[in-house]
Amino acid sequence: MNAWFPPERRGLAIGIFGAGMGGTAISALTTVKLVDAHSMPTPFLITAAVLALYAVTAGLLLRNAPGRTVPTExxxxxxxxxxxxxxxxxxxxLYAVAFGGYVAFSVYLPTYLKTGYGLTQADAANRMAGFVLLAVAMRPVGGWLSDRLGPIRVLAVSLAVVAVGAAVQSFTPSLAPIGTIAFLSMAGALGAGSGATFALVALLTPANKVGSVTGVVGAAGGLGGFVPPLVMGSLYGAYGSYAVGLALLAMVAAAALAYTLTGVRSAVRASEHGVSHR
Incomplete structure (x- = not known):
């Protein structure tokens, strides 16, 4: 994707591409309703049909960037x-924290809201969908801001917001308004941070290795989303509270913030001065 856009526009372009993660919200809002209205296979059949339609459309319309060199290794x-x-x-x-946090909340937030606040399944799912939609909307914004301000600044602010939001939520405040503000702030920050991370990849990765690096980074984000729900469930089973899990999230975000402002910033400065960042 890098080859299609000049460096000063890659953050926004990759952010728009990454907004496809909004499928999580669509799934949350429609899957249960489709099963209740029709049958268990219905959402899977619809998904299969959409994927087949996209495969045909992609085959007809998508093209490689002009001048693309086919890898031989x-x-x-x-x-x-x-x-x-x-x-x-x-x-x-960084992506394990930013995108991993988004994935973890999209999976575990309904359970958290039902257990911690006594919400119904439908209400919890709707609130989770709102969380996801805000994160999706902020991902292109994070990429756009990275093009203008640099990914380090966007990442630093995003991770700081996540750290503060998780710390506040660890005290289990009332859902309205403090809890809602904390979660929506984290949603926006996680989305923006995800966009900024890939803007960083576009900035620092050699052009012939962008695909490979992007694949590894994306896998790290998926892994980052897999672990926290397991940790949250285990901690709740041990202590009967989500406070420890949220406090851990705050500490992880704070550690990622410190790393961004030190090691990652040094790599960006070295790149700006033409120094290898291997």
Missing amino acids: PLGRRLAAALRLSITWQASA
Whole structure:
């Protein structure tokens, strides 16, 4: 995707591309209703039909960027080269927090709201959908701001907001308004941070390795979303409270913030001065 856009517009372009994560909200709002109205296979059949339609559309309309060089090295060698780049590990760590936090909340937030605040399944699902939609809307904004202000500033503000929001929520405040403000603030910050992370990848990754690095970073985000729900469930089972889990999220976000302002910022400055960031 980098090849289609000049460097000063890649953050916004990748942010718009990443807004496809809004499918989580669509799924949350429609799956149960489709099952209740029709049958269990209905949402899966609809998804299969949409995927087939997209495959045909993509085959007819999508094209590689002009001048694209087809890789000749084996997959394993390309991945090994990507793993030797420091930006791969830096962006993976940040994306595991930003996108991983988004995925974790989209999975676990309904359970949290039902258990912690006594909401109904429908009400909790609707609030989770609102969380997801705000995060989706903020992802292109995060990319756009990264083009103008630099990804470090956007990441730093985003991670600071997540740290504060998680710390506030660890005290289980009333849902209206403090809890709602905390969660919506974290939603916007996680979306913007996800967009800024890939703007950072576009900025620091050699053009011939963007695909490999993006794949590794995306996998790290998925892994980052898999672990927190398990941790939250285990901690709730042990202590009967989500406070410890949210406090841990605040500490992880604070650690990621410190890393962004030190190691990652140094890599960006080195890149600006033409120094290798391997």
